[in-house]
Amino acid sequence: MVDLSLDLGFLRFKNPVLAASGTFGYGLEFKPFYDLGLLGGFVVKGLYLKPRGGNRPPRLVETPSGLINSIGLQGIGVEAFCREVLPELAGLNTAVIVNVCGEEEDEYARVAEYLGRHQGLAALELNISCPNVREGGRCPAQNPEATYRTVKKVKQVTSLPLITKLSPNVTDITSVAQAAEEAGTEAISLINTLLAMAIDLETRKPRLGNIMGGLSGPAIKPIALRMVFQVARAVKVPVIGMGGIFTAEDALEFMMAGAAAVQVGTANFVDPDACLKIIRDLESWAEKHGINKISEITGSLQV
């Protein structure tokens, strides 16, 4: 029997597999497929204070082993979420995490404060890294100072643990990670999508209504893995790795590179029960390799 659980200090997870924000709706969408209580946790789609319309379609384009999206964080807003969705997520026996968004630094704090007044949340994931909401993909995670300020502001208004989600669209991700750590984040998750585009040759138009979008899927896995490795070496807080994880083997690579837990994103679209299969396969891999506790794998890379 393999012990899949992990204790990150601020939070215990029953296993290291979480469903990633933006690919798991508000969780409810996946209820028809399996018991969400089997997950380590899931991160619901990013929320602003108010409902948000999102970007002009088309919003999706497939590229080799990848998917570019420019959804633009369309969503119901934090009030409707707490009123209509959160009660439906009660009693699931898994870590429910909300992805927190903001147009400005203050909005992140206001969303976090609002969520902190409600029961049923295990942590907040600070989405300072969405490439789809500002021109040119700009976001606070592109700058250590803005990252520090945003994390600090949110820390001041909520006692919920914070996971700060980083952008790969930077020159030095370790300095941003360190800024988040210094500001008091309990954990770091990475990577968000890579700013990308695709062109229709016949029309000579961008394939996305928003011109650029964020690339996810197996195509970005090696880059994500490298960044997780770099960040895990640069900070002391736990790192949650993601980026193109489709199999248990992918998840294990991230853990060996230093991730305490992983998030599964785009795979949820292809196989709604992808997370479940990854959890099962992680367990059998550990069994086969005589590993009693899955957390032993974290950072076990031999260099």
Add this chain to the structure above:
Amino acid sequence: MVIDRQARLVEVQSWNDYFLFTLESPEIATKAQPGQFLMIKVSEFTQPLLRRPISLHNAEGPRLQIFFQIAGEGTRLLSQKKFGERLNLLGPLGQGFTIRPEFRGKEVFCVGGGRGLAPLYFLARELLRTGARPVIFYGGRTAADLPLQERLEKSGFEVLVSTDDGSAGFPGFVTSLVEETLKKRRPEFLYACGPDPMMEKLAEICRGEKLAGEFSLEAIMGCGFGACWGCVKKIRRNGQEKYLKVCQDGPVFPHDEIIWQENDHG
């Protein structure tokens, strides 16, 4: 909504780049409603990455049928599946067509352009079963784009065909054929599925005739079950304009709710 990883392909028919597959998938087949669709895995690898949305052409007993045209890499791979192979299906998905009791005894138009005919066979069968009188309009660029004409006629439906090049039936767009027919006959309702420009024109005709109807939209989809918000179209509902999900709120929408100019044709 279930995942069937073992749907057996029991019959393959094809005409040039059009395909009609019969699949054994008891759980999905018994739940399926006209206008709903499947998300089908076309590759066991990561290329292409996503499932493909394919509308349900028919469901009878434990079997269902899909009718599709090769339109890209995904449908090309799907077309290469062989008799006896197992397919991985997710479905049935989406909100299908609504059939109202007051259609009983009345004429109802079903307008399909090219591969857009796909969901209308299932719909027309259901209309017939509930006592309505479906008339199928089937338009294509040429006679080769009307492979299901015989099947429809053999099933006892009234079928009016058109071709852009005049090689079969009414010469011209199917929308012109509908306009001509409307001068003589007044249906209770109009259903449509086809290329966006065809449906936009039909919406305009319906508006002029004060004719209610429902249109089935096509979209690139990430998941097919409402999780990604990637397939949205701009819809006017309850006085508000917003992006609704084709996969979950649709694919069928009342024609007067669809805001065409906001939605890229393509």
